[in-house]
Amino acid sequence: MGYYLEFEKxxxxxxxxxxxxxxxxxxxxxxxxxxIKRLEKKAKDLRSDIFNNLSRWxxxxxxxxxxxxxxxxxxxxxxxxxxxxxGDRMFADDPAIVGGLGKINGTSVMLxxxxxxxxxxxxxxxxxxxxxxxxxxxxxxxxxxAEKFKKIIVTFIDTPGAYPGIGAEERGQAEAIARNLMEMSxxxxxxxxxxxxxxxxxxxxxxxxxxxxxxxEHSVYSVISPEGCASILWRKNGDLKTEDFxxxxxxxxxxxxxxxxxxxxxxxxxxxxxxxxxxxxGAAKNIKDTISxxxxxxxxxxPGKLIEERYRRLRKIGAFLNGTQx
Amino acid sequence: MAWFKRTKDHGLKTVKxxxxxxxxxxxxxxxxxxKEIDRNLKVCPKCNYHFRxxxxxxVKLLADEGTFTEINPDITSADPLQFKDSMSYAERLKDNQxxxxxxxxxxxxxxxxxxxxxxxxxxxxxxxxxxxGSAVGEKIVRAAELALEEKIPLIAVSSSGGARMxxxxxxxxxxxxxxxxxxxxxxxAVPYISVISDPTFGGVTASFAMLxxxxxxxxxxxxxxxxxxxxxxxxxxxxxxxxxxxxFLLEHGLIDMIVERKDMKATLAKLIEHxxxx
Ligand SMILES: [Zn+2]
Numbered sequence: 001m002g003y004y005l006e007f008e009k010x011x012x013x014x015x016x017x018x019x020x021x022x023x024x025x026x027x028x029x030x031x032x033x034x035x036i037k038r039l040e041k042k043a044k045d046l047r048s049d050i051f052n053n054l055s056r057w058x059x060x061x062x063x064x065x066x067x068x069x070x071x072x073x074x075x076x077x078x079x080x081x082x083x084x085x086x087g088d089r090m091f092a093d094d095p096a097i098v099g100g101l102g103k104i105n106g107t108s109v110m111l112x113x114x115x116x117x118x119x120x121x122x123x124x125x126x127x128x129x130x131x132x133x134x135x136x137x138x139x140x141x142x143x144x145x146a147e148k149f150k151k152i153i154v155t156f157i158d159t160p161g162a163y164p165g166i167g168a169e170e171r172g173q174a175e176a177i178a179r180n181l182m183e184m185s186x187x188x189x190x191x192x193x194x195x196x197x198x199x200x201x202x203x204x205x206x207x208x209x210x211x212x213x214x215x216x217e218h219s220v221y222s223v224i225s226p227e228g229c230a231s232i233l234w235r236k237n238g239d240l241k242t243e244d245f246x247x248x249x250x251x252x253x254x255x256x257x258x259x260x261x262x263x264x265x266x267x268x269x270x271x272x273x274x275x276x277x278x279x280x281x282g283a284a285k286n287i288k289d290t291i292s293x294x295x296x297x298x299x300x301x302x303p304g305k306l307i308e309e310r311y312r313r314l315r316k317i318g319a320f321l322n323g324t325q326x
Numbered sequence: 327m328a329w330f331k332r333t334k335d336h337g338l339k340t341v342k343x344x345x346x347x348x349x350x351x352x353x354x355x356x357x358x359x360x361k362e363i364d365r366n367l368k369v370c371p372k373c374n375y376h377f378r379x380x381x382x383x384x385v386k387l388l389a390d391e392g393t394f395t396e397i398n399p400d401i402t403s404a405d406p407l408q409f410k411d412s413m414s415y416a417e418r419l420k421d422n423q424x425x426x427x428x429x430x431x432x433x434x435x436x437x438x439x440x441x442x443x444x445x446x447x448x449x450x451x452x453x454x455x456x457x458x459g460s461a462v463g464e465k466i467v468r469a470a471e472l473a474l475e476e477k478i479p480l481i482a483v484s485s486s487g488g489a490r491m492x493x494x495x496x497x498x499x500x501x502x503x504x505x506x507x508x509x510x511x512x513x514x515a516v517p518y519i520s521v522i523s524d525p526t527f528g529g530v531t532a533s534f535a536m537l538x539x540x541x542x543x544x545x546x547x548x549x550x551x552x553x554x555x556x557x558x559x560x561x562x563x564x565x566x567x568x569x570x571x572x573x574f575l576l577e578h579g580l581i582d583m584i585v586e587r588k589d590m591k592a593t594l595a596k597l598i599e600h601x602x603x604x
Contacts, residue, residue: 164552173550182505206532209502223495314506319405
């Protein structure tokens with residue numbers, strides 16, 4: 001059994017009861033079988049009830065769910081012949097960003113993404129998915145490789161943010177992110193980006209300048225975390241509580257549904273009922289379908305037109321007033 | 327994330343020159359006659375500490391007298407998220423407009439520097455910590471587009487706590503938008519010089535400020551991605567001396583040079599001559 005968030009607990013209880021009954025039943029007791037059926041339906045209804053009414057803060061927690069599939073999980077489910085490539089050729093290989101070549105529907109593409117770890121040891125190794133500059137530089141190196149060999153780029157976004165540390169500053173965290181933003185805006189090959197979990201600010205967008213930007217149904221993407229936002233706004237009033245994070249998440253409007261409403265993303269990729277972690281294969285299939293469709297749309301575009309459209313799309317994002325007109 | 331915290335905390339404490347005749351230097355703690363500091367371009371005559379200056383003072387410092395013509399003066403922030411904390415974002419904007427005398431955290435325009443045509447972009451930390459939202463992003467992009475159209479250098483002076491939280495994802499997207507506009511200048515070989523002043527952090531450092539063909543910083547300016555307090559909390563260690571100061575960035579190869587305020591204009595002019603000339 002996996003990990004259950006607070007709001008998943010009622011589902012967990014039901015599932016435990018069902019399992020218990022299944023263990024007791026030898027399949028011949030009609031009463032028990034009927035009861036199992038009844039409880040299974042109840043669990044399904046409960047799940048759809050809970051998951052159709054998630055708050056923004058609950059979605060944030062879901063986006064960070066420890067059982068949620070990560071970049072390498074999706075790559076293994078959607079790509080064949082994946083070959084991971086390492087290093088920025090300057091300083092180090094950053095395990096918080098992974099990348100390499102793989103085939104989707106027979107076409108070789110460059111797959112790049114933030115990588116979180118599962119279990120204490122791997123979490124530390126992956127630095128909780130918080131890259132150093134060399135991670136971004138590795139990503140850019142692989143993207144340039146893709147451009148050279150005319151491969152489509154697919155990126156998976158899933159990070160709390162770029163790592164705030166001494167080494168990261170010494171080696172130019174800001175420069176690495178800035179360069180990626182600029183270079184991605186003019187790479188002469190299609191870029192497809194998908195927020196699969198947490199889209200944490202500059203550290204996320206640094207691999208997210210794309211021709212097509214999608215978000216999984218229960219992912220979030222924001223300029224600052226709800227905790228960071230709450231801390232700036234309300235820390236002076238004393239210790240922060242869950243309601244503060246919840247209020248901050250509502251103020252930031254950071255869900256896939258919010259961002260589709262703002263026309264910042266192209267589409268939402270549906271997750272199986274209960275979230276991607278309850279059915280990783282189902283989530284992976286939806287991701288693969290979306291990528292396949294995007295590849296079909298983008299693969300025949302001439303590079304010049306492609307980057308012109310990419311620029312125009314970025315150029316339009318913003319909400320400002322100009323004198324009296326908006 | 328969390329770039330904003332610093333605007334309020336010890337790492338970047340606001341250096342205000344109080345009204346009155348005498349001023350205590352924030353760096354050497356000497357009490358100095360205010361007029362002496364003003365005459366010295368708001369640089370401490372005892373220790374060379376560069377006090378923060380506002381956007382208009384910066385224009386006077388860099389542009390030939392009477393040559394600055396502002397562009398897009400009426401672009402201001404909307405409130406796409408209807409963001410509200412103790413005060414609504416709309417009220418906060420009005421408040422900052424009143425306090426700073428500016429409409430937004432950046433002014434832009436055409437000017438001459440020792441006779442050379444340039445497009446100038448100047449941020450002002452006094453307006454919401456110089457934070458970058460949609461209006462700031464749009465003004466920077468339009469300035470870059472003007473530089474591109476007229477094939478004249480773009481000079482951007484930054485001073486910012488980072489992206490503007492109150493505009494959420496729109497602010498984050500401005501990082502990509504301004505970086506893409508700078509990319510167009512590179513393709514056309516139009517010079518772009520980034521001047522970084524104290525303090526510059528987060529989404530501004532991680533976009534146009536670090537993308538200059540040439541990057542200059544004022545002495546001792548605090549410059550970085552993450553704020554010192556966030557880093558300290560994360561690593562639970564004391565930060566080294568000079569951490570994230572201009573001198574630290576120079577030592578680590580992240581900027582081209584440190585230039586004192588009094589030499590900034592002449593340095594820019596010399597660089598423009600080199601880049602544009604034969
Ligand atoms: Zn002094």
